[in-house]
Amino acid sequence: MKTITLTFLGDLNLFLPGGKREVTCTFRGRQTVKHLIESLGVPHTEVGEVNRQGQRVRLDYIPRNKEHLTVHPPAPGCEVEPRFLLDAHLGRLTAYLRMLGFDCLYRNDYDDAELTAIVQREGRILLTRDRRLLMRKAIRYGYCLRSSDPQEQLHEVVRRFDLTGKISPFQRCLRCNHPLQPVPKREILHRLEPLTKKYFNEFHICPHCDQIYWKGSHYERMIRLIESIRG
């Protein structure tokens, strides 16, 4: 039998039983540090660096008896283009991220196998609250949402992937993710309600689902949300 001690930094202790930071792990044979960390409940997507005596080791490192390793969360940032795939029940987070201009694929009926296949095919970042899903080997980039509140989740994602400088609001259809195009008012006049017709002159349309957007009722709320994120 071998015994090692792992210290978890940042908020990684949220994944551990009782929220402890230091865990002693007893195991047989040759186990990778990745396997040991995941067996404690922390998905590999939540791990930035693992250090042994101040030196970084790879996730396939095989620890020796009585070693002490330190597990760091990832530094904020995004090594790939921030394009996301969202797990079921994350419809509101999807709308918020699209509102900020981010490419987000979402359907409430994708199963785990479909999610995994899309991530592999398209190189998207998987957002989910299901940590078991993030432990799949095929999931290279992902994030386990801590909060169940959509606005909190939005803050988490912006922080984790350092998205503040990449926000480009009102560029993407909230319904279907397609990029929006400006449309002259005269072309859609027949589709507007009388008050919209009277008070608004600038419109965008989704060329995919035909939804029309203008800076109306939701606009002020969106602006406040974006300001709170930028702040």
Ligand SMILES: [Zn+2]
């Ligand atoms: Zn659309």
